[in-house]
Amino acid sequence: MDFGRRKSFSFFEEDRKSSRPGAHTPVHQYYARAAGGGRSPAREAAEPARLSMSSVPGVEVPIVGGAAGGGCSPWVQSPLHGRLRFPPSPAAIYHCLAALHRLEGDVHALAVARGVLFTASDSGRVRAWAAPGCFNRGYLDVGRGRVPALAACGGTLVTSHSRDHHVRVWTICAAAVCDHIRAKKAATLPAKGSLSLLSFGKKRPHQHRDTVSCLVLHAVAGLLYTGSHDQTVKAWKLSDGSCVDSFVAHDGPINAMVVNEADGCIFTGSADGTVKMWRRVYGGTAHALIIVLRSELSPVNALALCHAASGGTRRCFLYAGSSDGYVNVWEKEATVGRPAHAGYLKGHRLAVFCLASGCSGRVVVSGSEDATMRVWRREGKGGGAAHTCLAVIEGHRGPVRCLAVGGGEAGEVEGSMVVYSAGLDKSVKVWRIRVVGKEEEDDDEDEEGEEDAEAEIMAGGGKADVGDAIPVMRDEVEDNEEPEFVGATPVLSPVWVEKRRHTSRG
Numbered sequence: 001m002d003f004g005r006r007k008s009f010s011f012f013e014e015d016r017k018s019s020r021p022g023a024h025t026p027v028h029q030y031y032a033r034a035a036g037g038g039r040s041p042a043r044e045a046a047e048p049a050r051l052s053m054s055s056v057p058g059v060e061v062p063i064v065g066g067a068a069g070g071g072c073s074p075w076v077q078s079p080l081h082g083r084l085r086f087p088p089s090p091a092a093i094y095h096c097l098a099a100l101h102r103l104e105g106d107v108h109a110l111a112v113a114r115g116v117l118f119t120a121s122d123s124g125r126v127r128a129w130a131a132p133g134c135f136n137r138g139y140l141d142v143g144r145g146r147v148p149a150l151a152a153c154g155g156t157l158v159t160s161h162s163r164d165h166h167v168r169v170w171t172i173c174a175a176a177v178c179d180h181i182r183a184k185k186a187a188t189l190p191a192k193g194s195l196s197l198l199s200f201g202k203k204r205p206h207q208h209r210d211t212v213s214c215l216v217l218h219a220v221a222g223l224l225y226t227g228s229h230d231q232t233v234k235a236w237k238l239s240d241g242s243c244v245d246s247f248v249a250h251d252g253p254i255n256a257m258v259v260n261e262a263d264g265c266i267f268t269g270s271a272d273g274t275v276k277m278w279r280r281v282y283g284g285t286a287h288a289l290i291i292v293l294r295s296e297l298s299p300v301n302a303l304a305l306c307h308a309a310s311g312g313t314r315r316c317f318l319y320a321g322s323s324d325g326y327v328n329v330w331e332k333e334a335t336v337g338r339p340a341h342a343g344y345l346k347g348h349r350l351a352v353f354c355l356a357s358g359c360s361g362r363v364v365v366s367g368s369e370d371a372t373m374r375v376w377r378r379e380g381k382g383g384g385a386a387h388t389c390l391a392v393i394e395g396h397r398g399p400v401r402c403l404a405v406g407g408g409e410a411g412e413v414e415g416s417m418v419v420y421s422a423g424l425d426k427s428v429k430v431w432r433i434r435v436v437g438k439e440e441e442d443d444d445e446d447e448e449g450e451e452d453a454e455a456e457i458m459a460g461g462g463k464a465d466v467g468d469a470i471p472v473m474r475d476e477v478e479d480n481e482e483p484e485f486v487g488a489t490p491v492l493s494p495v496w497v498e499k500r501r502h503t504s505r506g
Contacts, residue, residue: 092375092390097418097430098134107422110404113152116174116181117404117420119428120147126159128181131406132418132430138180142168151215151224156238157183158224160212166190167212167226169238187241189224206243208232214257218264221280227254227268233278235285244285249276256303260316263337265290267318269300275320275330277339291338298324302354306361308378317342317378317385319364321352327366327376329385342385347374347392356403358417359435363390365419367400373421377435390435398425 105122112118116137117129124144128137145163152158157170167189173182190206210230217224223244224236231254235245250270257268266278266287275293280286302321307314316332318339325348330339350369357364364376364387373393379386404420419431 091377091388092433092435094375094391094393094431094433096395097132097432099430100129100134100428102426104426106401106424106426107428108146108148108401109150110402110420110422110428111150111152111157112404112406112420113154113157113172114174116152116172117430118150118152118157119422120150120159122146126150126157131420132432134428134430137174140170140181140183148211148213149215151217153217153219156186156217158215158217160215160226162211165208165210165212165228167215167224167236169224169241189226189236189241190243191241206234206246208234210253213253213255216257216259216266218259218261220261221264225257225259225266227257229253231270233257233266233268233287235280235287245287247287249278250274252299255299255301256320258303258305258318260305262307262314262316267303267305269303269320271299273297273299273322275300275303275318275328293318293320293330293339293341295320295328295341295344296322296324296326298322298326299351302352302366304355304357304364306357306364306378308361317361319345319355319357319366321355321366321368323351325350325352325368325370327352327355327364329387331385345376345387345389347389348372350399353399353401354403356405356419358405358419358433359415363417363433363435365403365405365433367403367421367423369399371396371398371400371423371425373400373403373419373431375433375435391433393431395429395431396421396423396425396427398423 100119102121107119107121109120110117112131115131117131117134119127119129121127124147125139125141126147127139129135130137140157142159143161143163145161147159148162149160150158152172155172157172159168159170160166161168168185169187169189170183171186173184208226208228208230210228212226212228214227215224216227222238224238226234226236227249228234231248231250231252233247233249233254234243236242237244249268250272252270252272254268254270257266259266264280266280267275268278269275273294273296277290277293278287279290281288300320300322302319304319306317306319308317309315316339318330318332320328320330322328325346327345327348329342329344331342332339345366348366348368348370352366352368354367355364359377362378364378366374366376368374371394373395375390375393376387377390379388400421400423402422405417415436416432416434419433420428421431422428
């Protein structure tokens with residue numbers, strides 16, 4: 001890629017020594033609070049295998065990326081790294097491969113490319129980890145301010161910045177798995193040459209006026225799409241960094257965006273409660289609105305797109321996670337090429353923040369404000385919108401903010417995938433999920449007694465929730481069903497529960 005003027009290499013480096021020894025919270029105090037400060041003794045006894053450092057005597061917590069001599073990194077790695085196991089469920093077997101915890105600040109975005117996991121937080125740094133073990137490979141200093149969105153494809157990494165509402169494109173070089181990664185800034189969007197101010201003090205025409213919340217790389221067309229809270233979508237040409245199209249997409253902030261690589265259609269989800277489908281005009285750069293998808297007037301926070309082959313015809317399934325806790329499903333009809341509402345998935349008790357798909361598009365993972373992740377499998381050969389909830393993963397102590405799939409050897413095995421999750425509990429966790437086929441499920445039922453005996457030996461707090469989650473229309477749900485408020489549970493952080501209570505009362 002040629003973006004005109006290029007700057008010199010900026011290297012991923014290790015953390016420098018902290019000039020103030022007491023600048024960060026001590027590791028043992030952090031884990032003592034994370035292990036359940038303020039919980040009752042009964043709840044402590046019911047959760048003996050939770051990831052708590054206070055329950056592991058004589059274990060020292062290693063510092064990730066810290067310098068010798070007392071230096072402290074904002075990241076610490078669990079001493080149970082790679083050894084935490086959860087009891088298997090009849091339909092999905094999962095366990096935690098690695099866990100990373102920040103001492104301060106939350107993780108806002110994840111991206112995986114070429115076996116490297118990138119994490120973005122409030123620190124103004126994008127850190128790199130070798131996937132799936134999460135071994136430190138350095139960091140990229142992208143400047144001060146929060147990095148709300150990441151996108152990675154091949155050797156290209158894209159970052160958005162809340163401080164100046166700009167987007168920056170980086171070229172990533174990785175010589176070996178154990179080496180630190182090198183990154184060179186290829187472009188800043190919009191380019192400096194096109195930042196001429198309009199008359200009457202108006203802002204620049206190609207610059208977003210608010211936070212860039214989502215980034216999508218369309219590799220086939222060589223385009224980068226950016227969606228912002230200013231309700232606009234912009235298309236950038238990667239070859240020269242120019243803005244080829246800009247349009248107002250919604251009446252509210254844009255929270256999610258996904259591209260269909262097969263036909264180039266763009267799906268955008270917004271806080272106005274709608275999902276819109278856009279298609280690039282043939283032979284041009286402008287985008288036309290194809291259809292507006294509505295289910296309920298609830299903000300759309302996440303989108304995921306899956307493909308399936310049925311009778312020689314490829315079908316497309318669109319998933320939209322909303323603030324009401326539902327995941328709506330649309331199926332793209334093969335005849336007219338427009339999505340039709342196929343129902344919804346019900347399971348989460350609070351807002352759905354993120355979605356990710358794996359296992360050739362047959363499995364969807366959803367992350368929620370209720371601090372759980374749900375694994376859904378689409379049933380039927382190719383077609384059909386019936387889904388089954390394979391497992392409920394309670395690995396975080398706060399809302400699950402973002403998900404990513406890929407970047408591990410488990411993803412190369414049929415029926416297995418590696419899922420990366422980041423929560424507002426200041427942690428990033430890596431999960432290996434193996435989806436059991438129908439024949440294996442029958443065998444598991446015959447050997448249920450043996451599996452229960454083996455599960456008692458394993459350490460973990462996994463929880464399975466297996467049952468049919470066939471999408472149905474919401475009209476079929478009883479109107480007199482009262483909403484259930486989520487109280488304090490062993491999963492939710494006491495601070496977060498208290499915050500939710502004050503918000504609901506207000």
